[in-house]
Amino acid sequence: MPRFIAAERRYIGLTARYQSGLLDRQAYREKLVGLAFQDDDGSYWTISGRDSRWHWFDGQQWVPRDPPVAGHRNGGELDPTAEG
Numbered sequence: 001m002p003r004f005i006a007a008e009r010r011y012i013g014l015t016a017r018y019q020s021g022l023l024d025r026q027a028y029r030e031k032l033v034g035l036a037f038q039d040d041d042g043s044y045w046t047i048s049g050r051d052s053r054w055h056w057f058d059g060q061q062w063v064p065r066d067p068p069v070a071g072h073r074n075g076g077e078l079d080p081t082a083e084g
Helices: 002-019 025-033
Strands: 044-047 054-057 062-064
Touching: 002 025, 002 044, 025 044
Parallel strands: none
Antiparallel strands: 044 054, 054 062
16 A cells, blocks of 8 residues: 555645646656556556546546545545645
């Protein structure tokens, strides 16, 4: 589960940099692509810059889905303004 937490922290940091003007839109999107990873079960996960939610790859498309981490988050949306 550390990968999910690390990706969330990185997402929050990238979003803060983008919102403050330190990253332009293209650089922000490129860095978000780098957040995708494969978990221990072979599933692919990423955080969407559009809705701040976790997405799971079902083999054809990215689908909003909570990560398999009990009690990890409340709801499905991350708060990029929260400190972590």
